[in-house]
Amino acid sequence: MEIKELKQKPLWQMTGEEFLFLQNNSQQHNVKSYEPVELAKKYVYGILGIAQLFDCSLPTANRIKKSKKIDKAITQIGRKIIVDAELALELAGRKVIDKK
Known part of the structure; x- marks a missing residue:
């Protein structure tokens, strides 16, 4: 089997041998x-x-x-309310904590 064919095959259908072959040989080819x-x-x-x-x-x-402080972060369609959490916290003056 060629590498090109193996790359198109779903991982769950590969045998262990095919997977290892693809893993070892894909490093030699153009891998993005x-x-x-x-x-x-x-x-x-x-x-x-x-x-x-x-x-x-x-x-x-x-x-x-209702205070309209976070209106830029809110999208409302009918009764559905969607809020961009990061933007809402910024607009409200709360510090956004980066969780990394």
Whole structure:
């Protein structure tokens, strides 16, 4: 089997021998190195998500939403509320902690 054919075969269908062959021989061919991808944004949903994000009660989360301080971070379609967590914390003046 050629390396090109093995690369198209799903991993779960390979035998151990095929996998090791591909692993050992793919280093000799053009193998693209993967660039680190920027992590996806974290979203919270609904008033409950806002309450958990700001560690407050539901009535307080409702007041935060109604205060319009975090409006740029909120997308609302009908009753569905989607909040960009990082942006909401920045808009509210809370420090964003980078968890690495």
